[in-house]
Amino acid sequence: MMNIRENLELLYRSIPPYVQVIVVSKTQGPETIKEVYSAGHRAFGENKVQELTSKASALPADIRWHFIGHLQTNKVRLIVPFIHMIHSIDSLKLLKEVDKEAGRIDRMVTCLLQMHIATEETKFGLDLQEIFQILGSPDFKTMSHIRIHGLMGMATFTDNEGLVRQEFRSLRDNFMKIKTKFFPHDTEFNELSMGMSGDYGLAIEEGSTMIRIGTAIFGERLKPLNPVA
Numbered sequence: 690m691m692n693i694r695e696n697l698e699l700l701y702r703s704i705p706p707y708v709q710v711i712v713v714s715k716t717q718g719p720e721t722i723k724e725v726y727s728a729g730h731r732a733f734g735e736n737k738v739q740e741l742t743s744k745a746s747a748l749p750a751d752i753r754w755h756f757i758g759h760l761q762t763n764k765v766r767l768i769v770p771f772i773h774m775i776h777s778i779d780s781l782k783l784l785k786e787v788d789k790e791a792g793r794i795d796r797m798v799t800c801l802l803q804m805h806i807a808t809e810e811t812k813f814g815l816d817l818q819e820i821f822q823i824l825g826s827p828d829f830k831t832m833s834h835i836r837i838h839g840l841m842g843m844a845t846f847t848d849n850e851g852l853v854r855q856e857f858r859s860l861r862d863n864f865m866k867i868k869t870k871f872f873p874h875d876t877e878f879n880e881l882s883m884g885m886s887g888d889y890g891l892a893i894e895e896g897s898t899m900i901r902i903g904t905a906i907f908g909e910r911l912k913p914l915n916p917v918a
Contacts, residue, residue: 711882713735824871
């Protein structure tokens with residue numbers, strides 16, 4: 690059986706150098722995360738605020754934490770001081786709260802807009818019209834402590850590769866529409882966060898620049914450490 694380091698090395702050998710790996714460390718304890726850290730990896734993704742803040746305080750300060758889950762506005766202030774990127778901006782209200790809390794401590798926070806691309810109704814995310822409304826709003830134009838670097842999306846959990854590829858392609862197409870309309874000269878609007886352990890190959894083929902990988906690194910997903918918020 691391969692260990693975590695070998696899994697990580699195998700993953701890196703299988704992807705283009707421009708694709709960033711976010712190791713999804715949710716439910717993994719600090720000691721397990723340190724195994725990935727000791728292999729030289731620094732970007733980790735968490736989807737629960739309480740779990741993230743606990744790990745951030747217990748692990749090395751040079752880790753780049755990515756928040757990849759649904760974020761409640763009343764939890765924003767807890768992660769804004771240290772978060773590297775928020776992948777899951779799914780409303781103008783949430784974006785305003787991030788900008789407000791970042792402004793309070795004079796920090797710039799990098800964000801991705803989450804689009805709903807899957808057939809499941811349970812997944813969060815915006816549609817193209819909603820993103821146009823947000824980026825064209827007077828509120829957005831006054832924000833000075835957030836930067837939008839691209840889009841994030843989650844494909845349908847299915848063995849139908851054709852459907853998954855279609856969903857990733859739609860996210861890429863929407864990325865280009867948004868970039869053309871709102872960020873034509875902004876070189877920082879360049880990230881497509883799509884693809885996980887079961888579908889990252891398809892995601893990269895369709896233009897992903899950032900993949901979120903947990904199971905392929907750690908093996909079978911562990912049960913949650915604690916019932917966290």
